[in-house]
Amino acid sequence: MNLVLLVEGAETEPRVYEAWLRHRLPALHRVPNVADLIADGYVLVSGKGYPSCYRRIAGLLRDIEANPGRVQEFWICIDSDEDTYEARYAEVHRTVQAELQGARMARTNPSLEIRIIIQHCCIETWFLGHDGFLRAGPQSPQLVDFKRFYDVSADDPERMGTYPGYATRASFHLAYLKAMLIERSHRYTKQRPGVVIDPSYFDALRARCARTGHLQSFRQLLSAFEAAGDAGL
Structure with a gap:
């Protein structure tokens, strides 16, 4: 093929x-x-x-x-x-x-x-679907606010709207992903996506799909x- x-x-x-x-x-x-x-x-x-x-x-x-x-x-x-x-x-x-x-x-x-x-x-919306990366108790005030606004570990990331102060959904989803990953000692940029390209990350997204109606x-x-x-x- x-x-x-x-x-x-x-x-x-x-x-x-x-x-x-x-x-x-x-x-x-x-x-x-x-x-x-x-x-x-x-x-x-x-x-x-x-x-x-x-x-x-x-x-x-x-x-x-x-x-x-x-x-x-x-x-x-x-x-x-x-x-x-x-x-x-x-x-x-x-x-x-x-x-x-x-x-x-x-x-x-x-x-x-x-x-x-x-x-x-x-x-980045897809990447937010790895529900093992969002801490149950976030440490950064920004991530606390983001999770309070919308908990991507429990609710479908594709349904998440725009947090106040962000011009677009995509810009907010990117900010949420960066904040979520940095608390797990990972950094994400467009040029260096980092951990999201690991096979285990893909498999976690696939598992999320299998057990929920999300993504x-x-x-x-x-x-x-x-x-x-x-x-x-």
């Missing part, structure tokens, strides 16, 4: 998804371009943020079409930000369908599976990995 993976961000997501692919699909090896794919490979492309990532959808679909039968899976991983999950999914879906109009994809790549994976609201958008990524595993990887 060959995979093309488009991620929205330029810093965190490439590091995180590469680590998760090594963990979940170790048989895959990374190559630079679609044309370099032969067997059991993947191409990971940064969309350089929103909305420029949409332009990369078009380019990657052209690359896939120009290399018939080479790619079986195309994953598009994009934040919902301030949109609802449904609104952002529909926006990405419309973009994909518009690019497929007039393309020969159905004939040249009949087995291609396109999966839209929305990080609701951002990838529904993360479940879409788990389903993609499971489908790839069923394909023999």
Whole structure:
């Protein structure tokens, strides 16, 4: 199986998804371009943020079409930000369908599976789902206030709103994650995500999904990995 993976961000997501692919699909090896794919490979492309990532959808679909039968899976991983999950999914879906109009994809790549994976609201929201990292009794006043506002160890991080003083949900979720991790002696930056790329962290998020109804958008990524595993990887 060959995979093309488009991620929205330029810093965190490439590091995180590469680590998760090594963990979940170790048989895959990374190559630079679609044309370099032969067997059991993947191409990971940064969309350089929103909305420029949409332009990369078009380019990657052209690359896939120009290399018939080479790619079986195309994953598009994009934040919902301030949109609802449904609104952002529909926006990405419309973009994909518009690019497929007039393309020969159905004939040249009949087995291609396109999966839209929305990080609701951002990838840091998913990381907040590791319920073993938030202390029962936080020490920092900031984290005490955050937990009082919304306890991500007990309630679904994807449903958390914006704390007063933060311009967006994503900026608050990032601040919450940093505060949560620093109390466990870990630091998180976009350039150096740290512990969140560890296999055990991914497994904890998967376990959270298994025992709760939380992190529904993360479940879409788990389903993609499971489908790839069923394909023999």
